[in-house]
Amino acid sequence: MTIPLLETHDLVKDYEIGGEVVHACNHVSLSIARGEFVAIMGASGSGKSTFMNMIGCLDVPSSGTLLLDGVDTKTLDSDALAEIRNRKIGFVFQQFNLLARTSALDNVAVPLIYAGLGYAERRERAKAKLEEMGLGNRLENTPAKLSGGQQQRVAIARALVTGPLMLLADEPTGALDTQTSLDIMGIFQKLNDDGITLVVVTHEPDIAEYAARRVVFRDGKVIEDAAVKSRRRATAHA
Amino acid sequence: MPNILGSLAGWGVNVAIAMTALRTNLMRSILTTLGVMIGVFSVILAVAVGNGAQVSVTQQIATLGSNMAIVVPQPDSGSGPPRPTDRGRLTERDGRAILRQVSGVSAVAPQIRSSVQLVAPGRSATTQATGATPEYGVVSNVTASEGRFLTEGDVSAAARVVVIGQTVSDKLFADANPVGETVRINRVPFTVIGLLESKGSNLGNDNDDQIVVPITTLRQRLLTTATQGPDDVTLLFVGFDDEEALLAGQVEIKRLLRDRYRVPKGRINPFTVRTTTEIAETTGQVTQIFQAVLVAIASISLLVGGIGIMNIMLVSVTERTREIGLRMALGAKRSDIRNQFLVEAAVLCVIGGAIGLILAMVAAAIFQQLADFPAPIGIDTALMAVAFSAVIGLVFGGYPAIRASRLSPIEALRSE
Numbered sequence: 001m002t003i004p005l006l007e008t009h010d011l012v013k014d015y016e017i018g019g020e021v022v023h024a025c026n027h028v029s030l031s032i033a034r035g036e037f038v039a040i041m042g043a044s045g046s047g048k049s050t051f052m053n054m055i056g057c058l059d060v061p062s063s064g065t066l067l068l069d070g071v072d073t074k075t076l077d078s079d080a081l082a083e084i085r086n087r088k089i090g091f092v093f094q095q096f097n098l099l100a101r102t103s104a105l106d107n108v109a110v111p112l113i114y115a116g117l118g119y120a121e122r123r124e125r126a127k128a129k130l131e132e133m134g135l136g137n138r139l140e141n142t143p144a145k146l147s148g149g150q151q152q153r154v155a156i157a158r159a160l161v162t163g164p165l166m167l168l169a170d171e172p173t174g175a176l177d178t179q180t181s182l183d184i185m186g187i188f189q190k191l192n193d194d195g196i197t198l199v200v201v202t203h204e205p206d207i208a209e210y211a212a213r214r215v216v217f218r219d220g221k222v223i224e225d226a227a228v229k230s231r232r233r234a235t236a237h238a
Numbered sequence: 239m240p241n242i243l244g245s246l247a248g249w250g251v252n253v254a255i256a257m258t259a260l261r262t263n264l265m266r267s268i269l270t271t272l273g274v275m276i277g278v279f280s281v282i283l284a285v286a287v288g289n290g291a292q293v294s295v296t297q298q299i300a301t302l303g304s305n306m307a308i309v310v311p312q313p314d315s316g317s318g319p320p321r322p323t324d325r326g327r328l329t330e331r332d333g334r335a336i337l338r339q340v341s342g343v344s345a346v347a348p349q350i351r352s353s354v355q356l357v358a359p360g361r362s363a364t365t366q367a368t369g370a371t372p373e374y375g376v377v378s379n380v381t382a383s384e385g386r387f388l389t390e391g392d393v394s395a396a397a398r399v400v401v402i403g404q405t406v407s408d409k410l411f412a413d414a415n416p417v418g419e420t421v422r423i424n425r426v427p428f429t430v431i432g433l434l435e436s437k438g439s440n441l442g443n444d445n446d447d448q449i450v451v452p453i454t455t456l457r458q459r460l461l462t463t464a465t466q467g468p469d470d471v472t473l474l475f476v477g478f479d480d481e482e483a484l485l486a487g488q489v490e491i492k493r494l495l496r497d498r499y500r501v502p503k504g505r506i507n508p509f510t511v512r513t514t515t516e517i518a519e520t521t522g523q524v525t526q527i528f529q530a531v532l533v534a535i536a537s538i539s540l541l542v543g544g545i546g547i548m549n550i551m552l553v554s555v556t557e558r559t560r561e562i563g564l565r566m567a568l569g570a571k572r573s574d575i576r577n578q579f580l581v582e583a584a585v586l587c588v589i590g591g592a593i594g595l596i597l598a599m600v601a602a603a604i605f606q607q608l609a610d611f612p613a614p615i616g617i618d619t620a621l622m623a624v625a626f627s628a629v630i631g632l633v634f635g636g637y638p639a640i641r642a643s644r645l646s647p648i649e650a651l652r653s654e
């Protein structure tokens with residue numbers, strides 16, 4: 001048996017609001033293997049983002065265990081967690097989260113700063129990733145001069161530039177129109193074909209059908225976890 | 239080795255990030271820098287002016303002469319209302335007694351000082367006249383650069399001769415050589431026999447604005463106040479062989495004068511005896527205090543500048559909380575975030591400090607030109623300016639930077 005890329009045991013996150021405890025994540029035990037493409041669904045407030053933030057090492061669980069590549073994250077200090085975020089995990093956000101007034105190239109190069117790479121190599125790698133995303137002619141554009149779809153592709157290039165094992169995307173198509181959303185899912189499918197593990201939160205059942213496995217949350221608990229039956233294939237990426 | 243290169247590259251990146259951030263809010267950055275600039279400017283200038291004062295005072299004291307005691311009569315104002323007889327007296331005979339009885343004394347120079355009016359054809363001047371003996375030249379290091387100084391003969395004959403300072407000469411004779419010319423001092427004609435060697439000016443005090451005449455002549459012909467006795471002097475300069483003799487001699491002079499004037503035990507001396515060593519020490523202390531006060535006042539503006547930096551850095555951190563969260567999500571360590579903001583503060587401070595230093599140097603140069611007052615800015619002062627700005631950056635940028643680095647990634651990312 002190989003070690004799963006990601007494993008949670010009784011993962012809990014409680015928030016206290018006005019003396020009342022909200023179980024945003026309530027004893028979630030889940031295992032995701034290398035190369036999986038998981039869609040996470042559920043009503044608003046069901047705890048999807050809370051779960052994603054914990055497995056992305058952005059947030060600390062109230063209790064329970066999170067194993068990344070077999071390593072218990074409880075044993076890691078903030079520097080080690082930063083290194084995991086830098087090397088092993090790529091994040092894609094609903095609102096793209098690009099640095100304003102900063103070129104696409106420099107945006108994509110940011111994670112490489114923290115990986116300790118020199119200037120020339122940062123530019124080289126960032127350029128290559130942007131070209132892979134079909135943005136070779138947009139290197140010097142600032143986010144304000146890019147469409148939503150283009151911005152999200154810059155963000156994906158940034159998530160991929162350090163060569164992570166896993167991409168975490170919280171509603172990556174939430175701010176995009178239908179066609180652009182399908183383009184993005186096409187990109188994800190291609191990345192998955194190339195071996196990258198993907199976890200994508202989405203509200204839209206259509207979008208979820210591009211994944212291979214579907215996990216549904218309700219009130220902080222997993223209520224459904226099954227393979228997607230009629231999986232969709234996106235034809236190509238733009 | 240790769241580690242060092244890596245960390246250097248990391249700092250380079252931080253400078254680049256800082257420059258971008260500062261350019262984004264250019265006006266704000268400039269105004270913040272202005273605070274540090276003014277702070278560094280005033281501290282450096284204060285140090286320079288303080289140094290200048292110290293130099294001036296040292297020079298001024300050097301012009302007095304060395305290993306010398308100055309004896310001045312001092313009215314006893316300790317008991318009851320002052321009466322004319324309270325006025326301390328000092329005579330040439332006291333001077334001779336000191337020369338005879340106090341050991342280590344090389345010369346005594348009795349002097350009478352009086353303000354006089356000088357008239358040369360077509361011009362006039364008011365200055366301070368010192369009635370003196372040749373010993374004055376020996377004890378306080380005064381010589382004639384043209385002509386000659388006073389002689390015993392001038393004094394015993396009460397000759398109407400005068401040695402004038404450079405400033406007086408300029409006023410009365412312009413560029414011409416004054417030696418041999420006649421001047422009227424308080425309407426009495428005198429022959430100029432010499433020009434005093436120039437001692438320059440210090441702290442607005444012109445050492446060349448004076449004349450020297452024989453003490454006898456001054457007493458007989460120029461003094462208007464009749465209150466003085468025939469032998470009275472304004473003060474005595476007592477020259478000693480060396481500093482050791484001076485220290486012992488100061489006490490001896492006091493004892494001798496108390497005896498001579500029969501000052502009862504418990505009454506304070508009707509005269510003061512100050513040594514050049516003492517004068518140098520106290521004025522040195524005074525100028526040091528002067529400098530400390532100046533620097534303290536100037537430091538307040540530096541402090542205000544530093545608080546400005548802290549304020550702007552806190553604003554910057556707050557504004558960019560989301561960016562901080564994002565950078566953390568992309569792999570920035572706490573130290574990376576901390577360094578980023580530290581460098582930003584340091585860049586602000588170093589730019590401000592550099593401009594402040596340059597402005598201070600310009601101001602010091604102008605000051606020197608206009609006020610004839612040295613305000614030296616040495617390498618040490620310049621280094622201090624750089625160190626100052628760096629410390630300000632670290633101290634006042636440190637808190638916001640550490641605060642930024644302590645944010646939790648998710649809290650930072652969620653903030654608006």
Ligand SMILES: Nc1ncnc2c1ncn2[C@@H]1O[C@H](COP(=O)(O)OP(=O)(O)OP(=O)(O)O)[C@@H](O)[C@H]1O
Pocket residue numbers: 015016017022023024042043044045046047048049050051
């Ligand atoms: N920082 C927080 N403080 C307090 N409560 C929180 C916090 N973050 C989330 N919650 C609560 O935890 C629960 C789960 O929130 P979460 O954001 O994970 O839901 P979600 O499934 O991502 O919803 P959506 O689909 O709207 O994004 C909600 O009830 C929410 O109010």
Ligand SMILES: [Mg+2]
Pocket residue numbers: 048049050170
């Ligand atoms: Mg959410």
